Amino acid sequence: GNSVTQMEGPVTLSEEAFLTINCTYTATGYPSLFWYVQYPGEGLQLLLKATKADDKGSNKGFEATYRKETTSFHLEKGSVQVSDSAVYFCALILYNNNDMRFGAGTRLTVKP
Amino acid sequence: EAGVVQSPRYKIIEKKQPVAFWCNPISGHNTLYWYRQNLGQGPELLIRYENEEAVDDSQLPKDRFSAERLKGVDSTLKIQPAELGDSAVYLCASSYGTGGGYEQYFGPGTRLTVT
Numbered sequence: 001g002n003s004v005t006q007m008e009g010p011v012t013l014s015e016e017a018f019l020t021i022n023c024t025y026t027a028t029g030y031p032s033l034f035w036y037v038q039y040p041g042e043g044l045q046l047l048l049k050a051t052k053a054d055d056k057g058s059n060k061g062f063e064a065t066y067r068k069e070t071t072s073f074h075l076e077k078g079s080v081q082v083s084d085s086a087v088y089f090c091a092l093i094l095y096n097n098n099d100m101r102f103g104a105g106t107r108l109t110v111k112p
Numbered sequence: 113e114a115g116v117v118q119s120p121r122y123k124i125i126e127k128k129q130p131v132a133f134w135c136n137p138i139s140g141h142n143t144l145y146w147y148r149q150n151l152g153q154g155p156e157l158l159i160r161y162e163n164e165e166a167v168d169d170s171q172l173p174k175d176r177f178s179a180e181r182l183k184g185v186d187s188t189l190k191i192q193p194a195e196l197g198d199s200a201v202y203l204c205a206s207s208y209g210t211g212g213g214y215e216q217y218f219g220p221g222t223r224l225t226v227t
Contacts, residue, residue, distance in 0.1 A: 004154075036218075043221055044218040045218070046217075089154050091154070095213065098168070100216065102156075103154050104153050105152070105153070105154050
């Protein structure tokens with residue numbers, strides 16, 4: 001079946017540190033890949049997405065590249081800020097249906 | 113543009129009691145989703161509507177859960193009777209269309225605690 005596996009958290013970093021959150025997927029078809037972010041007390045917000053192999057999604061300094069050969073979509077940011085503290089979810093959806101599958105989420109805490 | 117609105121934000125009930133959640137999607141969004149998010153996990157789809165039709169309810173526990181989307185706009189999700197294991201955050205989302213090309217917009221969720 002279709003599923004997403006995320007790096008387990010929590011992750012704690014100092015401000016301006018480099019961030020990587022690993023995400024790998026299993027899919028029977030050709031999925032679109034997403035990273036969502038959930039700030040405390042809020043709903044999930046789309047952070048970035050990629051719809052085909054080798055696409056790079058980017059937003060707010062975050063990047064992730066769709067790697068079909070390694071079935072991965074790792075999230076990176078070169079210099080994190082305290083305001084990036086949140087829970088990050090990797091997700092996939094097959095283009096021909098609407099069954100979105102989420103990873104378990106990774107909680108990031110950035111300390112000043 | 114207003115986002116997805118959900119109410120209530122928090123609900124505490126005793127087991128065996130009924131509870132209902134309400135969702136107002138973004139104007140013009142034909143597709144509406146209800147997800148359940150257990151603590152420390154990602155959201156899992158309960159039901160998906162396209163307009164007023166429930167097109168995917170395979171994960172909805174139909175013995176105690178029900179949902180409706182009258183007139184293809186607002187939606188309610190009901191649990192009757194609630195069990196301790198129903199404690200979770202219930203998220204509503206909407207999208208303009210269906211499939212991987214359409215972003216899903218999420219509401220803030222309703223945190224349900226069953227005691």
